[in-house]
Amino acid sequence: MKTIEITYPFNMDNLLVKPTSLAIGFFDGLHLGHQAVIDQAIEKANKLDIVPAVMTFSPHPREVLGKTTFDGYLTPLKEKLSQLEALGIERVYVVTFNPTFANLEKESFITNVLVPLQVSAVTTGFNFTFGHKGLGKATDLAHLGKGSFDVKIVDPVIIRDQAVSSTRIRQSLTSGDIQLTTELLGRPYRIQGKVVHGDKRGRQIGFPTANVEPEQPYYLPAHGVYVVRVVNKNTTAYGVMNVGVRPTFDESAAKTKLEVHLLHQPSHLDLYGETLKLELLYYLRREVKFTSVEALVAQIKLDRDQAIQWIKDKSLFFDERQNSFV
Structure with missing residues (x-):
């Protein structure tokens, strides 16, 4: 897949357009609704024998615009590009979203952006907006682009009687409804980051953890304890992850931390510096402050047992001899 970063006004000399x-869309989350749009664009590309492409925006x-507080991405750009390639997209235009581009009139978006890029067909979601103050609607693309490109507007994907949306996914993550999050995305929600050194408290109480620093500005789920699948370049494992501020040890902590205890971790395994992909599978409980370290340890043991039982119930293979999941 070819990724082309461009800033308006475009320098067409170096773009090698096709x-x-x-x-077109921001596609934060690349959820089932977004996937429906992309599938339609790929289908059209196959019919016309042209390149299936995506236009997205960054940041x-x-x-x-600063109208509302920004609290992180469901799919930061690097993650989004990886998933677009997996979906079958061959070219991605990443347009710099800045005040100049934001103030572009909707007519200019057609004549100065889409037409020069040799767009033959456009596919968008039903709620797509463009141009200054978002005054351009999906239906305007067909009217303004008539004679230049075909337009397909994709209806919403409905799950549990509501349209799939990035907002719903954020709400489900905030409420700990990981099952709904997975349904809306069509896959587990994933956070990627590097293992960094911590204070080793988990090791001291008998439950060593990998402290994962997200490498991109992800939207973080509700504070609490989760069953997760942990993927890196060498292995796939399962674990219990705490998302929060560890109130039992540090009431004043403000930064949210991600700490993963693998259900099976060979003594020789060194994860420091490794990049891990953490897939949220199930929300066990909220984060609480315990009255003693002993009470915390007892709860961690219970969390571990419940995680193992949950994975068994989902018919994932459990190796009793190695006390590990594969």
């Missing part, structure tokens, strides 16, 4: 079937408009 006729494309273009899905998030909320970061630039």
